[in-house]
Amino acid sequence: MIKPEDLRTGDLVRVSRDCAFPKGTMCVVSDINPLKVFNDKKGVVSLSAINDDDDGPWGAWCCNVEGIPVTPEILNKNDFKEEAVGEYYTKPLDNEEYSLVRYLAVERKSGNWAVFIKYCSLYDYALLRKIKYIHELQHILWALGLNAELKV
Incomplete structure (x- = not known):
């Protein structure tokens, strides 16, 4: 429910x-x-x-x-790049020509997923939220001003 x-x-x-x-x-x-x-x-x-x-x-x-549980297949369908098989996915947030490119990272953490904002050239990151379901990922995308219409 x-x-x-x-x-x-x-x-x-x-x-x-x-x-x-x-x-x-x-x-x-x-x-x-x-x-x-x-x-x-x-x-x-x-x-x-x-x-x-x-x-x-x-x-x-x-x-x-x-x-609907988040799965690697759904992340792949929605232009998240698989960095580590089944465990770690990224999606650029900025134009990749900038020197300090931010990206959204979705990482499997003990059965659930954690969503971070990270920088390509720095080790800094910010945990946005731990999630289980697609609608939770949609809320994060929406809050960041990104397209929240996902394919399943």
Whole structure:
């Protein structure tokens, strides 16, 4: 389950049980309504299937939505350069002609992933956040002013 306050429009998520979509369907969030509450169900999201074969968007309780885990395959599909097989990926943040080029680094850390900003010519870095799911990576990209539309 993902809390409605942890989502934003455009996030990629997966349906965790049969509802308007079959379990396991990957969707994009098109609207969030955290105020709709029914017993133990907290919030509703509007979802459209990524494969575009539905007439959505359709509503789903947030308790029926889960994150899509970050995988090396997803990072590769989204122009992250594999530096160490399955463990370390980078993506430039600046024009590579600058003398002090920054890049986003995504590194596997004990089952999860850590996202850093690093410099090519320096050892300095800043840990932005530890993540597990694609929507968390999307939030980092969005906050940095980068394209947060990822392919899965």
